[in-house]
Structures are given as C-alpha cells and as structure tokens.
Amino acid sequence: MRFIPHSVSRSSFLLAVMVLFACGAAMAQGPTYKLGRAPTDAEVKAWDHAVGPEGKELPDGSGSAVEGAKLFGTKCSFCHGRNGEGVFPWPKLTGGVGTLNTPNPIRTSGSYLPYATTIWDFINRAMPRDAEGTLSPSDVYALTAFILFKSAIIKDTDVMDKKTLVEVKMPNRDGFFPAIPQAKADKDHSWLPFWDQVKEMRKEDKAFGGN
Numbered sequence: 001m002r003f004i005p006h007s008v009s010r011s012s013f014l015l016a017v018m019v020l021f022a023c024g025a026a027m028a029q030g031p032t033y034k035l036g037r038a039p040t041d042a043e044v045k046a047w048d049h050a051v052g053p054e055g056k057e058l059p060d061g062s063g064s065a066v067e068g069a070k071l072f073g074t075k076c077s078f079c080h081g082r083n084g085e086g087v088f089p090w091p092k093l094t095g096g097v098g099t100l101n102t103p104n105p106i107r108t109s110g111s112y113l114p115y116a117t118t119i120w121d122f123i124n125r126a127m128p129r130d131a132e133g134t135l136s137p138s139d140v141y142a143l144t145a146f147i148l149f150k151s152a153i154i155k156d157t158d159v160m161d162k163k164t165l166v167e168v169k170m171p172n173r174d175g176f177f178p179a180i181p182q183a184k185a186d187k188d189h190s191w192l193p194f195w196d197q198v199k200e201m202r203k204e205d206k207a208f209g210g211n
C-alpha cells in the first residue's frame with residue numbers, strides 16, 4: 001500500500017483551487033466574453049503598496065516614539081493596551097524579546113518580526129482596525145517607532161523615516177532559517193518523508209538551544 005502524506009493531498013486541493021481562480025481571472029479579461037478590463041497603473045499603485053525588507057517602497061515622512069505615544073493612546077490603546085501589552089482578545093504588540101526559544105514564548109511584533117519595515121507595512125495597510133487607511137505616513141512612522149521603543153529596540157527620541165527604519169536590527173532577525181527540503185520517500189514508501197523532517201527539525205532545535 002502507498003502512503004500519501006496529508007500535506008500532498010492538501011496541496012493538490014489548493015492547486016486545484018488556484019487553477020480555478022486563474023481560469024476565472026483569465027476569462028474576465030479574455031477576448032471571448034469581452035468582460036472586464038486591465039487595471040490602470042493608478043489602480044494597481046493604490047493597491048500594490050507592499051513594503052519589503054529593503055524598504056524601497058517606503059514613502060517620505062518621519063516620526064519618533066514621543067509623537068507615537070500620543071497617537072497610540074487615542075487610536076490603538078483601546079485594543080492593544082497603553083503600552084502595547086494587549087487587551088484581551090486583541091494581540092500584544094510589544095515585549096517578549098528573548099522569549100521565543102524558551103518554554104513560554106511571547107510572540108509580538110517586537111519579539112518575532114525579522115524586519116521593522118513589516119510593522120510599518122502592517123499598520124499602514126490594516127490599522128487601526130475599522131479605520132484602515134486613515135493614518136498619514138508620518139503617523140505610521142511614529143506608531144512604528146512607539147512599538148519599537150516599547151520593545152526596547154530603539155530610544156524614544158530616535159526618529160524613524162525611510163532610511164532609519166531599514167537600519168533597525170530586529171532582535172529575531174537571525175531567528176529564521178530556510179525550510180528543510182522534503183526528504184525522498186523510501187523505495188517501498190514504507191515511511192513518510194515527514195518523520196525524517198521532524199528528526200531534522202529536532203536537531204536544528206537543539207542547535208538553537210531548544211529541547
């Protein structure tokens with residue numbers, strides 16, 4: 001009997017769904033049905049503003065934690081607490097630095113994310129919840145600075161802008177490593193590649209001080 005790992009069947013399902021969507025997208029612009037149109041450059045720009053680790057997409061503007069504290073108090077503390085400690089059931093944003101490889105890891109924007117630009121991008125795109133898109137670039141720099149300051153990563157007077165934000169070294173920058181490649185199944189498929197991966201992961205864990 002051949003084993004089929006769960007992950008394989010799940011990924012083929014996902015693939016099928018993606019192919020369906022791809023067909024839908026192609027049809028919407030296809031000549032056959034004369035439906036839809038290609039988005040204009042302005043429309044793509046309004047939507048496509050993801051900010052990567054190099055921060056090339058970051059706009060002008062600046063702010064420090066001193067300014068961010070005021071904004072955070074009025075627009076964010078209701079859900080995230082005065083210092084970003086979180087108000088149940090909303091997430092903690094600050095603290096937890098150095099806890100990720102302990103028995104009680106605390107995952108926050110400060111402790112987990114490898115790049116500070118991701119905090120900027122997330123706030124800019126999705127916060128404050130229910131009033132997304134209302135913050136100016138400088139507001140977002142100030143709020144990002146506040147979260148970094150409250151996680152003890154920068155000083156409260158450090159000004160964040162498109163240059164300095166990229167230079168911030170997040171505490172978990174080196175905590176990510178590439179996924180272990182899928183091991184090959186035995187000739188007779190008598191074991192699942194997954195188990196081998198778990199073994200490898202344990203080894204990696206030990207190397208990183210885990211148990």
Ligand code: HEC
Nearest residue numbers: 075076078079090091093108109122123126127128129143
């Ligand atoms: C109404 C509640 C609410 C308000 C107000 C709010 N947030 Fe959030 N925030 C959330 C929720 C819920 C999440 C979890 C992600 C999601 O579901 O979008 C989140 C996630 C985040 C994250 C990512 C956390 C992570 O590491 O995954 C950041 C950063 C953040 N918020 C910043 C802010 C800032 C800055 C403000 C103020 C401008 C703000 N939020 C206002 C509810 C809120």
